Amino acid sequence: MTAPSDTPLDRHSLLWRWAGDMRIAFEGGAAGLMQTMHPAIGYGLIEHSNFFEDPVDRVFRSLPGILGTVYRADGATTGIAVRDYHRAIKGDMPDGLRYHALNPETYWWAHATFQRMVDRVATHWDTYKLTDADSEQLYREGCAWYGRYGVSDAPVPVDRAAFEAVFTHYCTEVLEPNPASDYLISFINRRAIPDMAASPYFPAPPGLNPVTDRLLPMRATRIALAPPMRLTIFGGLPEAVRDRFKIRWTRTDDRAYRTFRAGVRRAWPLVPWSWRWHEEARNGWNRA
Structure with a gap:
């Protein structure tokens, strides 16, 4: 294990600085898509969730526990609860291999x-x-985060360089198209995003709930938000993954994506403090 169990995850850690930052909204879609691209995870979603009915709500439901593992005072207990939720998720893939x-x-x-x-x-x-x-510190803290789930640390790369190498291996050799990833890619390419405000777990910042509740159900709003959502999700993927899954990405897309990131970087200091954090992170900061 790279990080011993006593690696601190607190207000002095780098992980606290960014894990619950609401800008994860611009990267979480790519993370979720890459999870579905793993065959075992993809088939687990198909057989053990309402993935096809509402692929987005799964992310909102999962996020409080995942971030709670970092920010709650009982983070290790939360991590074990998150792990145990997955105990019954197992079965057989079409090629006969079992997944768990x-x-x-x-x-x-x-x-x-x-x-x-x-x-x-x-x-x-x-x-x-x-x-x-x-x-390196951020990676060690991420290993401590993983350690709170109580799952074997055998696959954990020893340091940052090893992590990047193993991550690239997964992207080029392990991830494969499957019904879940195919569906999610087509879902992202839809003309309008879903009404995410309908989810009780939708992480709207305080004070914005009345706005999101009013605007997101409107089809015009959801059509307007579809291109930037698609841009951030596909832009957040490694190039090798876009190539492997035949996701179209042009130079124009890349320029627009970089411009959007630069705009967010410049504007973020103007966002009210409480709006910058997911509820789990905000509660952790207030407690600290």
Whole structure:
């Protein structure tokens, strides 16, 4: 294990600085899509969830527990509860291989996409200049985060460089098109986004609920939000993944994506403090 169990996850940690930052909204879609691209996770979603009825709500339901594992005073207890929720998620894939959500390699991959989500918020959406030492610290803290789930640490790469190498291996050799990933890609390409405000877990910042409740049910709003959502999700994927899954990405898309990130970086200091954080992070900061 890279990070011992006593690696602090508190207000002094880099993980606290970015894991619950609401800019994860710009990276969480890519993380969720890469999870469905893992065959075991994809078939688990198909057979053990309402994925096809509402693929977005799964993310909103899962996020409080995942972030609670970082920010709650009883984070380790929360992590075990999150792990145990996955005990019954198992079955057979069409090729005859069995899958189980608690297979360490499978569970680690899901966590690795969240590690990368936090890394990208720090490096692409924030003005902070992450040093090599910061990057290693953020990775060690991510390992401590994973450790709170109580799943075998056998697949955990030893350091940041090893993590990047293993992550690339998964992207080029392990991820495969499957019904869940195919459906989600087509879902992202729809003309309008779903009415996300209908979810009781939709993480709207305080004070914005009346606005989202009024605007998101409107089809015109959901049509207007579809292009930027598609841009951030597909833009957040590694190039190798876009190629492997035949996701169209042009130079114009790339320029628009970089311009959008730069705009968010410049504007973020103007956002009210309480609006910058997911509820779990906000509660953690207030407690600290």
